[in-house]
Amino acid sequence: MKFGVVQFPGSNGDQDAYNAVCDVLKQPVEYIWHKSTAVDGFDCIIIPGGASYGDYLRPGAVASLSPVIDAIRGYADQGGRVIGIGNGFQILCEAGLLPGALMTNSNVRFKCSYISVRVENNFSDFSHKCTVGQTLSLPIEDYQGSYYCNADELKPLESENSILLRYCDKSGKVTYDANPNGSALNIAGILNEAGNVAGMMPHPERAVDDILGSADGVLILKSIAQRLD
Amino acid sequence: MKINDEDTMSITDTKPIKPEVYKEMGLNDAEYKAITETLGRHPTYTEVGMYAVMWSEHCGYKYSRPILRLFKKYREAIDGAGLENAGIIDIGDGLGIAMKIESHNHPSAVEPFQSAATGVGGMLRDIFTMGARPIACLNSLRFGPLDDARNRYLFEQAVAGIGFYGNVVGVPTVGGEVYFDECYSGNCLVNAMALGVIRHDSVAYARADGPGNPVLIIGSHTGRDGIHGATFASVELSEESESKKSNVQMGDPFAESALIEATLEALETGYVVGIQDMGAAGITCSTCETSAKSDTGIRIDIRKVPVRETGMTPYEIMLSESQERMLAIVEKGKEDEIIAIFKKWEVPVEIIGEVTDDELVHVYDGDELVAQVPSKSLAEDAPTYDLEGREPDYLAGLNNYDLSGLAEPDDYNDVLMRLLEVPSIASKQWVYEQFDHTALGNTVVLPGSDAAVLRIRGLKKGIAVVTDCNGRYCYLDPFAGAQIAIAEAARNLACSGARPVGATDCLNFGNPEKPDGFWQFKRAVEGLAEACEFFDAPIVSGNVSLYNETPQMAIYPTPTIGMLGIIEDVNKRCSSEFKAAGDIVVLLSGVRFDEGESLPVCERESLGGSEYLNTIHGIVAGRPPALDMDREKRVHKALIKAISQGLIKSAHDCSDGGLAVALAESCIAGGLGADITISANCGPSAALFAETQSRVIVSVAAENLGLLREIVDECRVECTVMGTTGGEVMKITINDVEVVNVGVEELDSCWRNAIPGKMAETGVGC
Structure with a gap:
């Protein structure tokens, strides 16, 4: 299974994603330059985290207009799998590949911390190694991580089981206090309608070894690598 | 500073510079006289500006240099190949850690967000211009009590600025310290530290060898920001400091992140002869220091420097401290290859001159020669003063x-x-949660413990790193306090399982021209020099920040220590x-x-x-x-x-x-x-x-x-x-x-x- 990791100017999570695929999944991986107009031959494309274009204007806004995003849009339309992590999630929302938007955190401060998320859906290509209700410990690091969508967008997310992860406390309860940034319905990660595009603010690629504080991210990565039939 | 029509612009016909002009720039009568003797004529307006910054305490260390010789590594560097952008500590396996700490105190007291941000940026550039890939940042912060609204503003903005820069660049901020005390009201301390990993065989140097080699300016365009920042850092803060906002630089972390990737890729080619960050005193400092170190000269045309605004004078271009800029000297014939790398990363790059063999820095404004000064007189001949220290009466x-x-x-x-509940002791979670500390996926002991621990990809060993200093101890006894700073840093490393291998220091003190202040500085350095050798943590780099006082009070003497340790097996931490x-x-x-x-x-x-x-x-x-x-x-x-x-x-x-x-x-x-x-x-x-x-x-x-x-x-x-x-x-x-x-x-x-x-x-x- 061949992975591609998109490189935008300024995106700094590209190495983490690349290393996680190499070290943990032991799968082939290549960088995809932001000016690329074709992304064929990949089994999954990772849009990594970390301040593409310096987060200037709005996080993800500039990157969403890159040539590679047009190519990825075509790739996703054909059923290709795409996961956006952190800034990658913001880019996918800005590009319209996922519904909603990421807004400034409710306390108006950057937040870097290990948090808990509850797995809401384990039928997806991104989560089938998890169980529903399982609590994962993953790091977040963002200033604009507060998920927002309007009521029309929210309904299908709920009815079609497209909410992937929600912020919860250590025991798995989805509570107000466990919401680190004011996200609607504690949403930490979602899927598109077809289930082949995922976005999440927590960083599974940074939680791949107990030495780093958690290896729970491996479940997400392995779900992708061993796709559902 | 306004240029008068009568100020000389060309070296061909120079007149005396008025004392009030050079004095406002920070030079005294004797120093001005020394300049005229070196040049054999009066300097141009541009030249006197160049001397003023290079001979300021911030760049020229005119008061601190005799004392810094107490540090063994400093002595060896000064007497040998010269100082580099940062120091390198061997960690075995062919690898080294480049490490440095530096202050951004005075500008932070005026514009905390941008100043703290650019402090981080400057540190990172010192690291990757050595050829090292940045892996972590730390900081050491001191403010007045949080009961005061102004102090809360400074603290909040400095923390946000550090976060803004480090988080966008994508280098984790893994540790640091924060203290609060009345003595830092009005003169807060913002010290930023950065580390990078480097292979010993790929170290880059700040040199300008090979006459005829092209000289490149790389990175952001040059603007009017930060002019005379070095001079600003070399006086006490006062009521008028607010008016010095133009002395504060603005940071662009997005530009920096492209600069990191492009620079490291360019250095990999082996065609970069020398490279230096443009920090204090910008083009002036980087041209004279690199050429002085190589016994060469440099000729540049400031009209080739990409600028942000029209109408900039040679003086402004030579003294601008615009951020995210570097000077590189490239092997002749290979410049196209190097330029192509920077263009790929969309980083501006221009050839602005070449290396000469006459040991002079020549600055042209088109056809007009506006400055021509011996490199070494700027870079190395800053007058030094042996000041008298006296034990303060209070002690x-x-x-x-x-x-x-x-x-x-x-x-x-x-x-x-x-x-x-004392903020100096209380949890610093409010601070470190605003810093991305998990970026790059190597942080194995997160902030909040005695030392931050990082793994090094591909190696069994790990590194631990801390910053430390108790200013109150140094106030009561600068010698003992400085030794405790070293001992405590080493103790914190030991608590994580690491043995110390090297250190960097940021010497924050008051006015050295006052005997009390100088005595504190001297005693603290004596303490550090002895203790760092004893604990096998030689000081390999650092920075001196003096004049940290307001009319009301001086800060506690605060020699901040950044220390690096090695853990043989990172699993045993x-x-x-x-x-x-x-x-x-x-x-x-x-x-x-x-x-x-x-x-x-x-x-x-x-x-x-x-x-x-x-x-x-x-x-x-x-x-x-x-x-x-x-x-x-x-x-x-x-x-x-x-x-x-x-x-x-x-x-x-x-x-x-x-x-x-x-x-x-x-x-x-x-x-x-x-x-x-x-x-x-x-x-x-x-x-x-x-x-x-x-x-x-x-x-x-x-x-x-x-x-x-x-x-x-x-x-x-x-x-x-x-x-x-x-x-x-x-x-x-x-x-x-x-x-x-x-x-x-x-x-x-x-x-x-x-x-x-x-x-x-x-x-x-x-």
Whole structure:
């Protein structure tokens, strides 16, 4: 299974994603330059985290207009799998590949911390190694991580089981206090309608070894690598 | 600074510069005279500006250079190949760590967000211009009390600025320290530190070898920001400082991140002869320093420098401190290849001149020669002054202050909670959560422990890194305080299982032209120089920041230490929180073995300089706690050995707030109580809160206690069993009297909420 990791100017999570695929999944991986107009031959494309274009204007806004995003849009339309992590999630929302938007955190401060998320859906290509209700410990690091969508967008997310992860406390309860940034319905990660595009603010690629504080991210990565039939 | 029509612009016809002009730039009459003698004529306006910045304390170290020679590595560099952008410490396996700490104090007092941000940016550039890939940042911050709205504003903005820059660049900020004291009101300290990994065979140097080689300016366009920042850093802050906002640079972390990738790729080619960051004094500093080091000269045309705005004078272009810029000297014939790399990363790059063989910096404005000065006179001939130091009058009185009459408090629980709420001691989560500390996926001990620990991809070993300094100790005794800063940094490393291998220092002091200030500076450096060699942590790089005072007061002498250690096996590391109920809590201390086992845990006089005295009694007096470096080192040795054998579950050093605060911190971090019993031949306040040096609280599984005792015996370290972990309450009994009994949750809440509570008080005002 061949992975591609998109490189935008300024995106700094590209190495983490690349290393996680190499070290943990032991799968082939290549960088995809932001000016690329074709992304064929990949089994999954990772849009990594970390301040593409310096987060200037709005996080993800500039990157969403890159040539590679047009190519990825075509790739996703054909059923290709795409996961956006952190800034990658913001880019996918800005590009319209996922519904909603990421807004400034409710306390108006950057937040870097290990948090808990509850797995809401384990039928997806991104989560089938998890169980529903399982609590994962993953790091977040963002200033604009507060998920927002309007009521029309929210309904299908709920009815079609497209909410992937929600912020919860250590025991798995989805509570107000466990919401680190004011996200609607504690949403930490979602899927598109077809289930082949995922976005999440927590960083599974940074939680791949107990030495780093958690290896729970491996479940997400392995779900992708061993796709559902 | 306005240019008058009569000021000379071309070197062909120069007139005397008016004294008020060069004096406002920071030069005195003798220095101006020396310039005219070197040039054999009067300088142009541009030239006098170049000399003024290069000969300022900030760039030329005119007061500090004679003292810095006390540092062995500094002496070796000055007498040998010259100073580089940062120092490199060998960590084995063909790898080194490039490391440096630097201040951005004065601008932060005026424009904290941008100044803190550019402090981080400048540090990172010093690291990657060596050819090292940045892997971590730390910082050391000091502000006035948070009860004051202005201080809250400075603190909030400086933290946000550091976060903004580091988070966008994508280099994790893994640790640091924050202190609050009245002496930093009006003159806060913002020290930024960065580290990078480098292969020894790919180190880049700040040199301009090979006459005929092209000289490139790389990175952001040059604007009017930051002109005379170096001179601004070399005077005291005053009411007029607000008007110096134009001396503050603006940061662009997005530009920096592209610059990092492009620079490292360019250095990989081997065609870059030399490279230097443009920090203070911008193009002036980078051209004269690189050429002076190579016994060459440089000719540039400032009209080729990409600029942000029209109408910039040669003076402004030469002195601009616009950020995210570098000077590179490239092998002739290979410039197209190098330029192509920068273009790929969309980083601006222009050839602005070439290396010459005449040891002169020539600055052209098109056809007109506006400056022509010997490189070495700018870079190396800054006049130095041997100042007279004098022990401050306040000191004897403070040192001999009689602490024997202090009343014991009624309620030790209350005192403990009040200490945990002191912002200097309280949890710094509010700060470090605003910094991305997990980027790059190497941080294995996260902020909040004694030292940050990072793994190095592909290696078994890891590195640990800390920043440390207790300014109050240095105020009471700069020599002893500086030595304690080194000892405590090394102790924090040892608590993570690391042995120190090198250090960097940021010497924050007051006005050196005042005998008191100079004496503090000299004594502190003497202390550092001795201690850093003793603890095998030579100072390989650093920065001097003087004039940190306002008309009201000077800061405490604050020689901040950044120290690097190596953990042979990163899997055998240690952190500060208690891990499991039923473990034995042991105090390792530096009391000499042959002095017997029944020594007291404390000494009365070691309450001197303590946070307890400061907070509870409102007294800053006494002597800092005594330090015996030999004992201290033995504790480190025992600790590192025990950790490497996996015998120790947690280790935390006793520092600010003493034994009780250290115990509380291990309880809070682990969410576990402890039942502690000690004997002491002093009052409970001294037993609980004295900041006696060379002490570490460890927890160990009961079955390993014997093995631990063998190691401490061998290292001649005192080992006192104090109790066990467990439950939800922290209890301390002294001489059969229970003096502390508080729930861990209660301790946690007051420790964790102290800074957020202060910051929420009444908002922030500027």
